[in-house]
Amino acid sequence: MSVAPTNADLALDGSAAAGLPPVGQSPRRFTINLRQSGIYIAFAVIVVLFTILTDGDLLAPQNISNIVVQNSYILILAIGMILVIIAGHIDLSVGSVVATTGAVAAVLTVNHDVPWPLALLITLIVGGLIGAWQGFWVAYFGIPAFIVTLAGMLLFRAVNYMVLDNQRVGPIPNEVQTLANGFTEGYLGNIGLGALGGADLLSLLVGVVAVGLLALAQWRSRSGRLKYGQVVEPLWQFAAKIAVAAVVVMFIVVQLARSKNLPWVLLLLAGLVLVYSVLANRSVFGRQIYAVGGNLQAATLSGVKVKSVTFWLFVNMGVLAAVAGIVFAGRLGQGNPTAGTNAELDAIAAAFIGGAAVQGGVGKVVGAITGGLIMGVLNNGMSLIGAQSETVMLVKGGVLLAAVAFDVWSKRRAGATR
Structure with a gap:
């Protein structure tokens, strides 16, 4: 038999009394x-x-x-x-x-x-x-x-x-x-993209990997906040944010793959961003x-x-x-x-x-x-x-x-x- 929670139970962490979502749960509104x-x-x-x-x-x-x-x-x-x-x-x-x-x-x-x-x-x-x-x-x-x-x-x-x-x-x-000015070679050849023409397959694969790493990093960050009882955005909003980021990244990669492939300096820059993001956020x-x-x-x-x-x-x-x-x-x-x-x-x-x-x-x-x-x-x-x-x-x-x-x-x- 279930027992309805009392007012005291709801106010244990103060969140219900304040009209906030319970600790560790996502608010339902945007x-x-x-x-x-x-x-x-x-x-x-x-x-x-x-x-x-x-x-x-x-x-x-x-x-x-x-x-x-x-x-x-x-x-x-x-x-x-x-x-x-x-x-x-x-x-x-x-x-x-x-x-x-x-x-x-x-x-x-x-x-x-x-x-x-x-x-x-x-x-x-x-x-x-x-x-x-x-x-x-x-x-x-x-x-x-x-x-x-x-x-x-x-x-x-x-x-x-x-x-x-x-x-x-x-x-x-x-x-x-x-x-500074060069581009990666089309090591795996081009594939057709319909009305967009051809694009370098290696560049597209790099874009897919980048999107996967981005989604993984954001998911781990969200999971960590939930673990410590912090309020995070709703799951649908989180998924929408990742989807928008994925579309933007893949659009840029597809456009670059259609042009001269990925600039070497972009790969250098991506590596620096990754290293320094980890340095700033996860190091002493x-x-x-x-x-x-x-x-x-x-x-x-x-x-x-x-x-x-x-x-x-x-x-x-x-x-x-x-x-x-x-x-x-x-x-x-x-x-x-x-x-x-x-x-x-x-x-x-x-x-x-x-x-x-x-x-x-x-x-x-x-x-x-x-x-x-x-x-x-x-x-x-x-x-x-x-x-x-x-x-x-x-x-x-x-x-x-x-x-x-x-x-x-x-x-x-x-x-x-x-």
Whole structure:
């Protein structure tokens, strides 16, 4: 015989009395967190808008490929920048470091005939040393990162000029150019896609694997929250979210497979996103980054080695700037004195548009990538419709201001409702 629950039973965890779903169960109604999902909604709106304005040219196979290749180095920088901003710092020097490391790679391979694998390794070490130099002044000498990296922006631009003797050096070896501009071969041949024509089978299989890994990661995350009694979205909403993500990923992959297959730099970028997402979300170092940015005093009292975390964050930023420098130099086919100009602004904008908080402690790697793609789509879409450069700058500036204003507004709203 079943016994109806009493009021005391319903109020054991306070959820029923408060009108909330029981702990560990999903609410039945549709829920959405604008602070977490707003960036993806905005990205979708921008893509749809420019698809209409360009009569579908924005989503043409060749154009999607161009967006990925042209913005790859900014997206690489955004991965490092989001971690620096989460910790409550900023790095204004990355554009100059991109130029300097690209110059080092070009001079080593072209002027000194250093084998390209060794040259790239040396370039990454140089980037790490640059990051260590700046990290020392920020972490152990106590100079604000804004000042240190502002000085670095000037210093390393000058170093770039000296390394290149203020002239272009090239051509860089084909292997490096292939990393930046090349595409995977059709190892398994093409298959027919009806009205869409043929597409590379290997690229399609990569897309299917990517969708599977995404679904698995999201399912494990949801299961973990349920295990600890946290409220999650309804199962149908979760499934719909995965389905939408799968459609988007496979659409992009199909378009790339119809064009020139997957860009090598996209595979590099995907690997970096995977590694740094795991680092930020599932490692001790990642939790320490959020702790330092969220509450510096509490992190210190909790035993976090704040100086060490800050130092290694800037070392990491230097290495990623070197990766971006190699990619950019490979794309140009040469070392260029003007390389990386304003790259720091685009990387910082990508991080803030992608959901990073001005005060630190908040942000995701995937969000920074989405923010970088928004900037890339804006640049590309407005170029396709023939917009003037000043119009592009006005729109990008407005989008950045709106993103930061939304972050500030959401925090005030959350504080007012507590």
